[in-house]
Amino acid sequence: MSTLQATRPFPDSEEMEISFGPQHPATHGVLRVMVKLDGERIIDAKPIIGYLHRGTEKIFERETYNGTIPHTDRMDYTAAATNNQALVGAVEKMMGVTVPPRAAYIRMVLAELQRIASHIIWLGTHALDIGAQTPFFYTFQEREIILDLYEEYCGARLTLNCMRVGGQPFNLPEGWTDRCRAFVDQLPARIAEWERLLTNNRIWKLRTIGVGVISAANAVEWGLTGPPLRGSGVKWDIRKVFPYDRYDEVDFEIPIGANGDTYDRYLVRMEEMRQSVRIVQQCLAKLPDGPVMAKVPKVIKPPKGEIYFSVEGPKGELGFYVVSDGSTNPYRLRVRPACFINLQVLPELVRGHLVADMIAVIGTLDIVLGEIDR
């Protein structure tokens, strides 16, 4: 399978430079990769980003703390809930707020549903990149149910704005938990169906095994987080290392891969969806009664100081570094974007591979340009 180790280019070959993107069907938005090719073999690849740069970090500086939350929705727009969670977690830590248990559990449910939704998008588009069209539609049908649940909870489907500093803005609507439970209970069967389409498929295996291999040491060196890191066999998950909300009260496994290739990252994400289902089931079973909002002042005014708070987003460690000067607006609000840092490793992963592998690797890194460019 790995017959594609980089070999010396033919002595009289001519290099060809191709600009993949920013308008290209498989670059997940507006990523542009300048690829130097020898025939179909990639000699070098250079990602060029910034086409979606909106200056989110600058905008943060003029917003109140609650006003920044809608802006975080638009970073990793496939995982708005985890973005919210990271931001409000940072501000809460800074203010010393303890979130009521019910709110914390609701947050975990929302975040895990969001992780499932994000992985569903990843699976659909990744399969589409590798040429299998159909999983896209099967997966998106399930995602639709998740979006319906979000719509019912907070009124929006994509840009949720569903958390506030101090807790949750709304309580769960009536019957929501039942519908959510019904969804997560049937999801493992759906996941098994998707796996029947792909996991054992020889073409899928040929296309993913041994493609984009990165060793554990290298993955740490390149700062990978999330499934790309775990696919290389590093058992590391913010939910376990620095448990936030009430993740220390639920039981789940961290799936890890062995070879650090595209196939392992695929397996890791599939298993992560099952673990998220487990977490949601436990959260719904344990969901305590009580208020959903802590007693926080109406005007959020954290003390002078700086804090870094991160959550395990679907794409990797999503951190917010908040510097406060004691006013109602953040002095500096830095996002540690998981996709931005994961994308950096792309040239390493694709060097010596074929063009088709680069598409597979871009898919397996699961990038969202909204977060990369911010």
Place this chain on the structure above:
Amino acid sequence: MGNPWIAFLLVPLVKIIVILLVVILMAAYLSYFERKILAYMQIRIGPNRVGPRGWLQPIADALKLFVKEDIVPSRAEKLVYMIAPALITAPALVVFSVIPFGADTTFFGLLKQPMPPYLTDINIGILFVLGVSSVGVYGVILGGWSSNNKFSLMGGMRSAAQLVSYEVPMGFSVVAVLLMAGSLSMVKIVEAQKQAGVWFVFPGIVAFFIYIVCGVAETNRNPFDLPEAESELVAGFHTEYSGMKWAFYFLAEYANMVLISSVATVLFLGGWLRPFPNAAALAFLDVIPPFIWFAAKVGFFLFCYIWFRGTFPRYRFDQLMALGWKVLLPVSLANLLVVGLGVLLMGGPK
């Protein structure tokens, strides 16, 4: 058929027109059925707005493509760019002249004496099919090259390598049938299956599967659709084509699908014959006209094409080559040997 001129000119002319129309319409409606079946597999509905249940969608598409602006990239090699779509479409249509769609028929008593419903039966029919259809690759290569687009060029190069590689095992799998039939004529091959009393798919099961795989690869269909892999090469060799020129590529692709399915039907599924053509117990199946049998078998293949497209991921280029040269070629050669030995032991071709 009194006047020989009628037999010589008019009848073939009518047949040509009918076959061309049928093939083009089939190609158009194949696109409709592909979209529909694919949509159904993907829990969608598919085209359903133009006409009842979307039946007029292919017509609407064709009209749209006719009136669309025809864009020629300013730095394209203009002449080649113009010729390339014709180069791929013409062979795809010409080949249908030798496909036997059915047994001699009077068209439900319309004619006084039975007439073959195909254009001609030449004694090297299958050779003609293989030869002419492989000309089509020039259309792909030239189209990719002349567009002056790197994606197109890569698509064209991929296509050239792919088509040439898969002709070889395909040829060998066809030879296995020829050994059994003892003739190159398409009609004779069908008749040999009638004499043998069994479709050649049973003795030639390995050749059949090799032919199917190669056929899918020859028509650039999923999972071998590398020349136009949209996630890698945008649209491959026809990235720069638009309007009617693009429609020609499209037509050729679907005509080729019909062609590969027709040839598979003739070679392996007994053409217009019913299952077990000599078994008296199944004689009630004879009420179904031969060309319906033919159409049904072709339809089955076409459905499989669409089914594959809906299910499989895409091979990578080197894996495609490895599959062709390292798996299919040795297997087809070994199969040839086995079939040859079998034919020899059974006393030679009928």
Place this chain on the structure above:
Amino acid sequence: MAEQDNVAPQEQAAPKPPWEEKPVPPEPRDAREHEQVREVAAVLPDVVLEAVEFAGQVTLTVPCERIVDVCRACKDGLGYKFLVDLTAVDWQERPEGRFDVVYWMHRFTDSKRLRLKARVADGVEVRSVTGVWKVANWMEREAFDMFGIYFADHPNLERILTWEGFNGHPLRKDFPIEGVDTGAAIYPDVYPPGGGPVAGGEGES
């Protein structure tokens, strides 16, 4: 579930749960005696200019010119193998250097994190830590792009989110949020320098 909004009546004597109290923000503390700081001081005694602990996170201010030494010592000697984040903060009026370059490291063995800070004056180069952690490459490019901090020895110090020829560094406090005339050299042959498309403009047909 609406009735769950109201908390069940509680015993008067029972202490209020923390979410009913007024939140008590954490206080910054001097952390010179903190274990993580002492570790660093043991290796490089003279680099700790200032050490603050805030909400359990230790921040170490080190001299800007020693940053690569400190980072290398942290990575190789103290096991901070993972650079989580690298960014900068603009303190426009601060006399001892306008920018903070912030390094945020993680150690896998005991899951401890440490923040390094280097104060940099405007226009002064910081030495790049790309030789220590490869991941720093794009983060430093971003800090350069957004703040105009130059990183010496960086393999490829280009703008990353804005385009080449962008006029200004957006995250500096003196960069107006409404934007500036960027002098975009997007199409140098179409637009003269400084005459690029203006935000909100109609564009050129």
Place this chain on the structure above:
Amino acid sequence: MSLWGFLTSVFQVDLLQGLSVTGKFLFHRKATIQYPEVTLVPKDRFRGMFGFSEERCIVCHNCAKACPIDIIHIADHFEEVEVDGKKKKKKVLDRYDIDVKRCMFCGLCEEACPTEPVAIWLTTKSYETAAYERNEQLYFDKERLQSWEGVKPYPGVVPPNEGQMPNDPSGALSPKPEEQKR
């Protein structure tokens, strides 16, 4: 490779598995919603087009302050009104404009509204806000905010009326509107 593995490989079990899944879905119920004929009803908390009630508004500017992108423009002046024979100063709304084309429907304005029931809300279940001209047609002043002229309300949803609860878009809990707008 084990014998079993070899056999499954030769007989293409992996590929047949995939084919069986797509084959099964061929007869599955289709998920498509034929949009203009069939419309999905948004959930009760759905954040859609604005509703605004001038009577409820106390001109506190909280919504404008809460708006992260400052698209609510409010102007007011004081007027002397007589209440129970006493002269009182009262804030009167001159202008209440929302630049809907820039709105990101976060709902923070509704949360900030101190009146009960709220004077500005997004739970109108109306999402068909497309317009041909965004500067004119998607800039709403207070009259249009109360009548939604130019924006097609969701069919079956009446524009908000006096006394209507924000989460009651169908108007079942509130007095029937006299005239149903479009």
